[in-house]
Amino acid sequence: MQDVTFDVGRGEIVGIAGESGSGKSSLALTLLRLLPRYAVVERGRVLLDGEDLLAMGEDDLRRIRGAKMSYVPQASMNALDPVFTVGDQLAEAVLAHRDVGREEALRAAAELLDEVGVGRDRLGSYPHELSGGQRQRVAIAMALINSPELVILDEPTTALDVIVQAQILRLLEDLRARHNMGMILITHDLSVIAELADTVIIYYGGRVVERAPAVELYRNPLHPYTQALLKAFPDVRARRQRFSFLPGSPPNLADPPPGCPFHPRCPYAFDRCRTEVPRLREVSPGHWVACHLVRGDADGRADLREGPEGVLPVLQGAAEQDNRHQAIREGGRRREHGHRPRRGGRARRRDRQR
Ligand SMILES: Nc1ncnc2c1ncn2[C@@H]1O[C@H](COP(=O)(O)OP(=O)(O)OP(=O)(O)O)[C@@H](O)[C@H]1O
Numbered sequence: 638m639q640d641v642t643f644d645v646g647r648g649e650i651v652g653i654a655g656e657s658g659s660g661k662s663s664l665a666l667t668l669l670r671l672l673p674r675y676a677v678v679e680r681g682r683v684l685l686d687g688e689d690l691l692a693m694g695e696d697d698l699r700r701i702r703g704a705k706m707s708y709v710p711q712a713s714m715n716a717l718d719p720v721f722t723v724g725d726q727l728a729e730a731v732l733a734h735r736d737v738g739r740e741e742a743l744r745a746a747a748e749l750l751d752e753v754g755v756g757r758d759r760l761g762s763y764p765h766e767l768s769g770g771q772r773q774r775v776a777i778a779m780a781l782i783n784s785p786e787l788v789i790l791d792e793p794t795t796a797l798d799v800i801v802q803a804q805i806l807r808l809l810e811d812l813r814a815r816h817n818m819g820m821i822l823i824t825h826d827l828s829v830i831a832e833l834a835d836t837v838i839i840y841y842g843g844r845v846v847e848r849a850p851a852v853e854l855y856r857n858p859l860h861p862y863t864q865a866l867l868k869a870f871p872d873v874r875a876r877r878q879r880f881s882f883l884p885g886s887p888p889n890l891a892d893p894p895p896g897c898p899f900h901p902r903c904p905y906a907f908d909r910c911r912t913e914v915p916r917l918r919e920v921s922p923g924h925w926v927a928c929h930l931v932r933g934d935a936d937g938r939a940d941l942r943e944g945p946e947g948v949l950p951v952l953q954g955a956a957e958q959d960n961r962h963q964a965i966r967e968g969g970r971r972r973e974h975g976h977r978p979r980r981g982g983r984a985r986r987r988d989r990q991r
């Protein structure tokens with residue numbers, strides 16, 4: 638993992654997207670310093686309110702984890718302890734960090750269960766008595782119970798049906814607004830990120846390959862990997878479409894290829910890509926890309942003419958994206974206008990014609 642630099646502000650949601658095996662969960666574990674013992678972080682800093690988590694002692698770290706910074710692990714709904722009730726597990730998380738009695742801890746658990754929509758009447762339930770969606774809400778409650786400043790959620794909606802998925806996304810948005818916490822939302826599903834994230838990071842081969850405000854990234858994806866990810870997202874409203882997929886798989890992160898980690902799969906790769914790692918560069922304000930073909934210029938436009946064959950089809954790809962990915966575009970548009978329009982049949986038809 639290299640060149641991974643980003644900030645998360647209070648009340649901001651940063652979405653990290655990449656396909657399976659790109660190293661997203663390992664990044665989360667690195668931020669939390671929960672990597673297995675054999676994994677070594679050679680350099681870098683993880684600053685939370687100015688304190689470097691990678692440099693602090695275990696006791697200080699324990700004080701922060703679960704309190705100031707918390708984590709909803711991948712498949713967390715299956716990770717609740719089966720032999721304790723939901724109330725006991727939530728209360729335990731309070732007692733580990735706050736100097737309160739058990740009664741007060743249970744009161745906090747009850748309030749949070751109400752807030753996440755499970756209901757306090759489930760305090761005495763065991764995890765197996767809850768549905769998958771309810772268990773996921775409990776896992777989120779567990780991460781929030783000590784009012785953290787930053788929450789890292791790893792695939793919080795994977796394995797849930799689309800209705801429950803939408804409910805969980807609404808819940809996260811409400812919680813963010815109410816508690817003003819920063820969130821890092823990790824997922825392989827770009828539509829999840831389109832719904833919620835303010836900033837999107839595209840992660841590949843243990844590197845950030847593109848980073849931009851969400852609306853900008855969906856409108857103007859510049860990295861060939863980002864474009865391929867967006868193209869692989871089917872538009873359920875289109876009449877007919879040719880499915881696009883990206884052949885191959887992400888590199889072995891223990892032995893990545895030289896040069897650009899995407900070069901074995903990139904349709905635009907040229908000699909330089911096989912030897913030189915592209916650095917992440919700001920190509921327009923707030924829009925960062927790591928690709929030899931994408932070069933920034935001072936007035937904020939991305940210039941794509943650096944490749945060996947003159948103007949490359951990357952730009953056309955971007956325009957095409959804009960017409961194809963209705964669901965993603967709507968997610969971006971909602972955030973752009975700060976509201977959630979309900980689009981009727983006529984508006985949808987108009988969108989299709991654009
Ligand atoms: N920096 C690294 N160095 C060596 N191996 C790594 C590194 N980062 C991740 N790996 C290994 O690569 C594999 C995939 O990583 P990880 O589980 O983090 O991917 P992921 O993007 O979360 O995948 P999924 O979407 O399937 O959950 C794991 O076996 C992990 O141990």
Ligand code: SF4
Pocket residue numbers: 860861862897898899900901903904905906907910915927928929930
């Ligand atoms: S640097 Fe080269 S291989 Fe990597 S994404 Fe850009 S064009 Fe493709």
Ligand SMILES: [Mg+2]
Pocket residue numbers: 661662663711791
């Ligand atoms: Mg993962």
